[in-house]
Amino acid sequence: xxxxxxxxxxxxxxxxxxxxxxxxxxxxxxxxxxxxxxxxxxxxxxxxxxxxxxxxxxxxxxxxxxxxxxxxxxxxxxxxxxxxxxxxxxxxxxxxxxxxxxxxxxxxxxxxxxxxxxxxxxxxxxxxxxxxxxxxxxxxxxxxxxxxxxxxxxxxxxxxxxxxxxxxxxxxxxxxxxxxxxxxxxxxxxxxxxxxxxxxxxxxxxxxxxxxxxxxxxxxxxxxxxxxxxxxxxxxxxxxxxxxxxxxxxxxxxxxxxxxxxxxxxxxxxxxxxxxxxxxxxxxxxxxxxxxxxxxxxxxxxxxxxxxxxxxxxxxxxxxxxxxxxxxxxxxxxxxxxxxxxxxxxxxxxxxxxxxxxxxxxxxxxxxxxxxxxxxxxxxxxxxxxxxxxxxxxxxxxxxxxxxxxxxxxxxxxxxxxxxxxxxxxxxxxxxxxxxxxxxxxxxxxxxxxxxxxxxxxxxxxxxxxxxxxxxxxxxxxxxxxxxxxxxxxxxxxxxxxxxxxxxxxxxxxxxxxxxxxxxxxxxxxxxxxxxxxxxxxxxxxxxxxxxxxxxxxxxxxxxxxxxxxxxxxxxxxxxxxxxxxxxxxxxxxxxxxxxxxxxxxxxxxxxxxxxxxxxxxxxx
RNA sequence: GGGGGCGUGGUGUAGCCUGGCUCAACACACCUGCCUGUCACGCAGGAGAUCGCGGGUUCAAAUCCCGUCGCUCCCGCCA
Numbered sequence: 001x002x003x004x005x006x007x008x009x010x011x012x013x014x015x016x017x018x019x020x021x022x023x024x025x026x027x028x029x030x031x032x033x034x035x036x037x038x039x040x041x042x043x044x045x046x047x048x049x050x051x052x053x054x055x056x057x058x059x060x061x062x063x064x065x066x067x068x069x070x071x072x073x074x075x076x077x078x079x080x081x082x083x084x085x086x087x088x089x090x091x092x093x094x095x096x097x098x099x100x101x102x103x104x105x106x107x108x109x110x111x112x113x114x115x116x117x118x119x120x121x122x123x124x125x126x127x128x129x130x131x132x133x134x135x136x137x138x139x140x141x142x143x144x145x146x147x148x149x150x151x152x153x154x155x156x157x158x159x160x161x162x163x164x165x166x167x168x169x170x171x172x173x174x175x176x177x178x179x180x181x182x183x184x185x186x187x188x189x190x191x192x193x194x195x196x197x198x199x200x201x202x203x204x205x206x207x208x209x210x211x212x213x214x215x216x217x218x219x220x221x222x223x224x225x226x227x228x229x230x231x232x233x234x235x236x237x238x239x240x241x242x243x244x245x246x247x248x249x250x251x252x253x254x255x256x257x258x259x260x261x262x263x264x265x266x267x268x269x270x271x272x273x274x275x276x277x278x279x280x281x282x283x284x285x286x287x288x289x290x291x292x293x294x295x296x297x298x299x300x301x302x303x304x305x306x307x308x309x310x311x312x313x314x315x316x317x318x319x320x321x322x323x324x325x326x327x328x329x330x331x332x333x334x335x336x337x338x339x340x341x342x343x344x345x346x347x348x349x350x351x352x353x354x355x356x357x358x359x360x361x362x363x364x365x366x367x368x369x370x371x372x373x374x375x376x377x378x379x380x381x382x383x384x385x386x387x388x389x390x391x392x393x394x395x396x397x398x399x400x401x402x403x404x405x406x407x408x409x410x411x412x413x414x415x416x417x418x419x420x421x422x423x424x425x426x427x428x429x430x431x432x433x434x435x436x437x438x439x440x441x442x443x444x445x446x447x448x449x450x451x452x453x454x455x456x457x458x459x460x461x462x463x464x465x466x467x468x469x470x471x472x473x474x475x476x477x478x479x480x481x482x483x484x485x486x487x488x489x490x491x492x493x494x495x496x497x498x499x500x501x502x503x504x505x506x507x508x509x510x511x512x513x514x515x516x517x518x519x520x521x522x523x524x525x526x527x528x529x530x531x532x533x534x535x536x537x538x539x540x541x542x543x544x545x546x547x548x549x550x551x552x553x554x555x556x557x558x559x560x561x562x563x564x565x566x567x568x569x570x571x572x573x574x575x576x577x578x579x580x581x582x583x584x585x586x587x588x589x590x591x592x593x594x595x596x597x598x599x600x601x602x603x604x605x606x607x608x609x610x611x612x613x614x615x616x617x618x619x620x621x
Numbered sequence: 622g623g624g625g626g627c628g629u630g631g632u633g634u635a636g637c638c639u640g641g642c643u644c645a646a647c648a649c650a651c652c653u654g655c656c657u658g659u660c661a662c663g664c665a666g667g668a669g670a671u672c673g674c675g676g677g678u679u680c681a682a683a684u685c686c687c688g689u690c691g692c693u694c695c696c697g698c699c700a
Contacts, residue, residue, distance in 0.1 A: 062660075062661095064658095064659050064660065064662050064663095065656085065659095065662090066656060066657060066658070066659060066662070066663085067655065067656035067657070068656070068657030068658095069656095069657040069658065069659075070657095070659095071658080071659050071660065071662085073660070080660095082659085082660070084658085084659090086657075087657090088657080101651090102650085102651095115658085116658065118658085119658050119659075119660090121659095121660055123660085124660080127660090130658095144631070144650070144651060145631085145632095145650090146631055146632070147631080147632050147633090147650090148632070148649080148650070153632080153633080154632090154633060154634095155632065155633080156627090156628085156632085156633090156692070156693095157692065157693075158628095158691070158692045158693090159631095159632080159692095161692090210700055211699080211700035212698085212699050212700075213698090213699085231699095231700085234700095256699060257699095258698055258699040259622095259697085259698060259699075260699095261694085261695080261699085262693090262694075262695095264699070382624095382695090382696080479700070480700055481700075482700065483700045484700070486700095591691085591692065591693085592692075592693060592694085593691085593692085595691095597691095597692090
C-alpha cells in the first residue's frame with residue numbers, strides 16, 4: 001500500500017478529465033519515472049508469478065471502467081496484461097486510472113494475482129492472471145490516436161505512413177521488424193562463420209551511367225560536380241577482391257531513382273556478397289546455405305537445399321517469366337506439333353510464319369463463362385498475346401469456337417499432352433514462341449489466383465544461364481542483361497563477336513515464390529576480356545576509361561577470379577513475413593511518388609544551402 | 622510517360638450509376654453520467670463531416686462534366 005516517494009495522484013474532478021494532454025501535463029497530472037523501475041515485461045507473467053510484487057510499464061491498450069472497478073490492458077512490445085484498480089481498496093490508484101486514456105504511457109506497481117475462477121481470458125497468454133494495482137503513475141498523456149493501435153484494422157496507408165510511429169506500435173509491424181532483425185543477424189553470423197568480413201563502401205561515389213537513374217549529391221567544394229548515391233556497391237566489391245579480401249559481404253543501403261512499385265523503394269537494402277577463386281556453383285551453394293540458415297534461425301523452419309535450378313530458356317518456355325512461382329504447376333506447354341495441319345486458321349498462320357501454339361490447362365475451369373474467358377483473354381492480350389483460344393473440356397468432349405476446326409484427333413492429342421481431365425479448360429495462344437509463353441505466363445499467375453492454386457510454403461529456385469546481352473529497346477544496340485562485368489559462359493566465348501545474342505552469362509537469379517530476390521554472376525577478372533566485352537557493347541575505349549578506368553587499372557595488378565551475389569533484403573523479409581509490399585517490412589518507407597508523408601521529404605531547402613551547393617533551381621517547365 | 626482503382630466526421634464504410642424526399646446515414650473511436658469481474662464491457666446522453674481541392678452544367682451537385690492534388694495497383698522504367 002506504500003506509494004513510492006514522489007508518487008502523486010490527481011485529485012482533480014471530472015472537469016480536468018476533459019482537458020487536453022498538454023493541459024494535464026501543465027497541471028502536474030503526469031509524473032516522471034522517479035525511482036520506479038520495470039521489473040517485468042507485460043507478456044511475461046504467468047500463474048507461477050502469483051504473489052509477486054511487480055512494476056510494469058507500457059501503453060494503455062484499453063480501459064474498461066465498471067464504476068466500482070477499472071480494468072486496464074497494459075501493452076508493451078512483449079505483450080498485454082490486465083491491470084485491475086479497485087477504488088475501494090486503492091482509491092489513489094483508481095483515481096489515477098480514471099484519468100487514463102488510450103495510449104497513455106503509465107507505470108503500475110502491484111501484485112500478481114490469479115484471476116477469479118471464470119474470469120480467465122484464454123485469448124491472452126497472460127490471461128490466467130492480472131495485476132492488482134497499488135499505485136499507478138501516468139508517465140505521459142496521449143492524444144486519441146488517429147487510428148486504433150490493433151492488428152487487422154483496415155486503415156488507409158497514407159494515414160499509417162503519416163503516423164508511422166503509431167503504426168509501428170501495432171504488434172504485427174513490430175513482428176516484421178523483429179523478423180527483419182533476426183534475418184539480418186542470422187545472415188551476419190552465418191557469413192562471419194564462413195570467413196566473410198563485412199566491409200563498408202562509400203555512399204558518395206562517382207556516377208557510372210548505365211542502369212538506373214542515380215540520385216545526385218552536389219559537391220560544395222567542387223562547383224558543378226556531383227557525387228551520386230550507389231545503386232549497389234558493385235565496383236567496390238570487385239575492387240575489394242583485387243585487394244585480396246577474398247570473402248566480402250555487406251548489408252547495405254542502395255539507391256535507385258526509378259519509379260516505385262509494391263516491391264521497389266528508392267532506397268532499399270541488399271545483402272551484398274563477393275568471393276574470390278570460385279565458380280557459380282560455389283556462390284549458389286553458399287547462398288542456399290545462408291538463406292536456409294537465416295530462415296531456420298529467424299523462423300525455425302527447415303528449407304531443403306539444394307534449390308531447384310531452371311535455365312533461363314526453360315523458365316521462359318515453361319513459365320513465361322524469368323522469376324517463376326513454383327508453388328504450383330500449370331506449366332506452359334507447347335502443342336504446335338499437335339495442331340499442325342488442323343483447319344484452324346489462326347494456328348495454321350502462326351505456325352507457317354515460324355510461330356508456335358502453346359497453352360495452359362486450367363484445372364476445373366471448364367465451366368468458365370464466356371465473360372470469364374473474355375477477362376482472361378484481356379489479361380493475355382495485355383501481356384502481348386494476339387488472342388486466346390479456349391477449349392472447354394467436359395465428359396462428352398470439347399466446347400469452344402476452335403473445337404470443330406481442330407477435330408477429334410487433335411483434341412484428343414491435346415488432352416493427353418496437357419494431362420487434362422473433364423472439367424478443365426485449355427487456353428491456347430498462337431504467336432512467336434517466346435511471346436506466347438510470356439502471355440501465358442501472366443495468365444498462369446492470374447488463373448492461379450482465381451483458382452486458388454497458390455499453396456503455402458516457400459518455393460525457392462535458381463534461374464541460371466541468362467543471356468549475356470540483349471538488344472536495347474530504343475536503338476537495338478547491345479546492352480548487358482546483368483551488368484557489363486558479367487563473365488560469359490566459357491563454352492560460348494567463340495560466339496561473342498559473331499552471334500553475341502546467343503552467348504550465355506555465368507549469371508544466376510534467386511527466386512522465391514515468384515519474387516526475384518536477387519542475382520549475381522561470376523565477373524570478368526581479366527582486362528583483355530573486359531575490353532573485348534566493352535567492344536561488343538559498343539563502348540569506346542576512351543569512354544570505358546572515363547567511366548571505369550579505376551576498375552580497369554585495378555585489373556592490371558592481378559585480379560583473382562571472383563563472383564558474387566546481391567539479394568534484395570527487403571523483398572526477402574517481405575515474402576518470409578507473408579506480405580505483399582516491402583513497405584510493410586521497412587520502418588519508414590516512402591510512398592509510390594517517393595515522398596515521406598511523415599517528414600515531408602523531399603522538401604525545398606534554404607536558398608543559402610543551394611547557393612553553397614552551386615545549384616540554381618530552374619523555373620518549372 | 623501511360624492505364625486502372627480509391628478519396629464522404631478521428632477511423633472504416635453506405636449514399637454517387639438513376640441530381641431534389643439527406644445542411645449526409647451506419648459502425649467503431651471520442652466526450653459526459655451511471656455501473657464491482659470486464660476483456661468487442663454494458664446502459665443513457667452528447668459532440669463531431671459545407672462529402673480531397675478548384676471550376677463548370679443545373680432552379681438544385683457528395684451525386685453529372687472538366688481540371689487538379691493525394692494514396693494505391695500495373696505497363697514503361699528498374700544494367
